[in-house]
Amino acid sequence: MASDRVPSTMKLPPFQALLDAHGRDVHRFLLATVGPGAADDCYQETWLAALRAYPRLRHATNLRAWILTIAHRKTIDHFRARRRQPMPVEGFAERAVLRDGALAEAETVNGRSDLWEHVRALPPKQRTAVALRYVFDAGYADIAATMDTTEEAARRNVHEGLKRLRTEYTP
Amino acid sequence: MTDIETLERALRAAAQAHDDAALPDLIGPADDRRLLDLAYATLDSPVGTLLLAVTARGLVRIAYLGPEDEQSVLDELATAISPRVLAAPRKLDSPRRELDEYFAGTRRRFEFPLDWRLTRGFGRRVLQATARIPYGTVSTYKQMAGEAGSPRGSRAAGNALGANPLPIVVPCHRVVHADGGLGGYTGGVERKKVLLAVERGDRL
Numbered sequence: 001m002a003s004d005r006v007p008s009t010m011k012l013p014p015f016q017a018l019l020d021a022h023g024r025d026v027h028r029f030l031l032a033t034v035g036p037g038a039a040d041d042c043y044q045e046t047w048l049a050a051l052r053a054y055p056r057l058r059h060a061t062n063l064r065a066w067i068l069t070i071a072h073r074k075t076i077d078h079f080r081a082r083r084r085q086p087m088p089v090e091g092f093a094e095r096a097v098l099r100d101g102a103l104a105e106a107e108t109v110n111g112r113s114d115l116w117e118h119v120r121a122l123p124p125k126q127r128t129a130v131a132l133r134y135v136f137d138a139g140y141a142d143i144a145a146t147m148d149t150t151e152e153a154a155r156r157n158v159h160e161g162l163k164r165l166r167t168e169y170t171p
Numbered sequence: 172m173t174d175i176e177t178l179e180r181a182l183r184a185a186a187q188a189h190d191d192a193a194l195p196d197l198i199g200p201a202d203d204r205r206l207l208d209l210a211y212a213t214l215d216s217p218v219g220t221l222l223l224a225v226t227a228r229g230l231v232r233i234a235y236l237g238p239e240d241e242q243s244v245l246d247e248l249a250t251a252i253s254p255r256v257l258a259a260p261r262k263l264d265s266p267r268r269e270l271d272e273y274f275a276g277t278r279r280r281f282e283f284p285l286d287w288r289l290t291r292g293f294g295r296r297v298l299q300a301t302a303r304i305p306y307g308t309v310s311t312y313k314q315m316a317g318e319a320g321s322p323r324g325s326r327a328a329g330n331a332l333g334a335n336p337l338p339i340v341v342p343c344h345r346v347v348h349a350d351g352g353l354g355g356y357t358g359g360v361e362r363k364k365v366l367l368a369v370e371r372g373d374r375l
Contacts, residue, residue: 012254019197048204052204052206055255170173
């Protein structure tokens, strides 16, 4: 579409302005979706990917959705990489559980099992949709913009996620 | 099965739990990957708050900051050089230290490299001639115009000096009128007086 062409006069704000405006929210989103153990790494990867792509960005509207979209992709990369890690063989399983247990402890608030651990176990689209909805109180239009889906799909992702959480989580 | 409102309340509450976590550093990894095109920092000085910006080549900009100026200076840099602009004070340690020493009267020349890319043509030649004026001395607009290859271009030389992207370090404050008048200054003539006083060794 011709209207998608970059006007040569297009001005991008200094990157620091994005970081100041959205750094905290990206971190909150990642704490919710990948957990405290991986949030910092994902945060750096998100912002480095954004910094790399930034000068070629074709529009400066809704930069918040743009950066959260990148963060969403990084969460998918994170869980994919974790799945690819070799499964511990019998006998080593216990040690692996211990290591994961230490992680789980770090992810537990006041000794209670963290509800967000259940969110992290959701399928990627549901996980991100639920995080956007309940970390930011995002409306379905915003969720749709961030995840590049229809509003209807955004609503469905939140709904399906909640449905599953209701059966798996007891306060 | 948890009812939906309890669940929503619990999700919102749990989302607030880590709100005060420190944000990870980006400057180091961005710099390692050569993604930091412009690093900036501010510095308090006897002539007010300065914004300093550096590229891989060297110091590219010093700006006198009024209360609301920071954003517009950064906008200009983002447009003129690269939008990859980040606050990174550590990247400006040596210019900041040398400027502190200059204002304390203990430094007469600057060692850090300069990036001249915000200047061009006649203006750049005028500024590079200006950079050769020795500490504590003054020269004239006419003289600078002549050294830049245009002996009758005093007025144009004045304009070039007024647009100096690197004041203090490229000492346009050392350029005055032949009749002894102080002339103008990019940051206002009061600042020019202060800088000349620093170089005379006056107590501030």
